[in-house]
Amino acid sequence: MSLIEKAAQRLDMLKQAALEQPAESDAPPQVRKAPEPARAVAHDTEAQSSFVPRPDTHAIHNVISRTAQIDLARLAEVGMVTPDRPRSTIAEEYRVIKRPLLRNATATGPAQLDDGNLIMVSSALPSEGKTFCAINLAISMAMELDYTVLLVDADVSRPSVLNQLGLKPERGLMDVLAGDVTDLSDVLLRTNIEKLTLLPAGMPHARATELLASEAMTQLLEQMSNRYPDRIIIFDSPPLLVTTESRVLATHMGQIVMVVEAERTTHATVRQALATIENCPVKLMVLNKSRERGPGSYYGYGYGYGEDVRTEAA
Secondary structure (H helix, E strand, O other): HHHHHHHHHHHHHHHHHHHHHHHHHHHHHHHHHHHHHHHHHHHHHHHHOOOOOOOHHHHHHHHHHHHEOOHHHHHHHHOOOOOOOOOOOOHHHHHHHHHHHHHHOOOOOHHHOOOOOOEEEEEEOOOOOOHHHHHHHHHHHHHHOOOEEEEOOOOOOOHHHHHHHOOOOOOOHHHHHOOOOOHHHHHOOEEEEOOEEEEEOOOOOOOEEEEEEEOOHHHHHHHHHHHHOOOEEEOOOOOOOOOOHHHHHHHHOOEEEEEOOOOOHHHHHHHHHHHHHOOOOEEEEEEOOOOOOOEEOOOOOEEEEEEHHHHHHH
């Protein structure tokens, strides 16, 4: 091989080495840099996931805690109105009882009644069945096509609405009036009975009467009664002759239903109880626990207006 050929071969070898040298020197950086894109992608994924809306477990808990599942079979067993048995005897009785109340609540023109959609259910004495009647009346009205119903347990000293419905105690009316709850919707309970909502009595309060007579109560009633134009609000109140709370509550009402226990409540007791609510524009009476049908009764319940009902009920 000539000197020139050897020089050319040597030059080719140097060129080949020059070409291979950068590839080998670049390899380690490529190996080192290879994980970096993976880390960057992982970092971006975490950053994106932090902005993805996640279920707020606290909010979900609040939503769930604001619903109440009423056992309709249990109510039917104890003889109460249930929407799945619209032709039962008790359902027919409350159709008759609710009709004048709804008519008064929705009257217009000269017959329009102030606060007619605020209805208080009470009795003269304990154990006459006022809570039983308030619950049945609320369920019966909720079965109407054109109304929504809010049932308020206003017997704040001895609340029993939730208990009779098979539900546990909850925050409610007293907590709102005392300022412990700022939003009414936080204590309302939606039920599995369509168009029926509950407002529990809430925690007992030493100044319950003063709270019911407060400006906060007046504002709360305005909020509840005007929130929906089709809403009927029923208050289960304490007995009229046992506490002053029911008399204070009565001053806000457009209608009062007084439950009278048959064969127990005397004429004098009825007259005394009616005297405490004489300023309420509309007072209706229901004869409860009647064992016989008589004039003005329907399936064992007496109903009607004024003196005639008072005489018969007592």
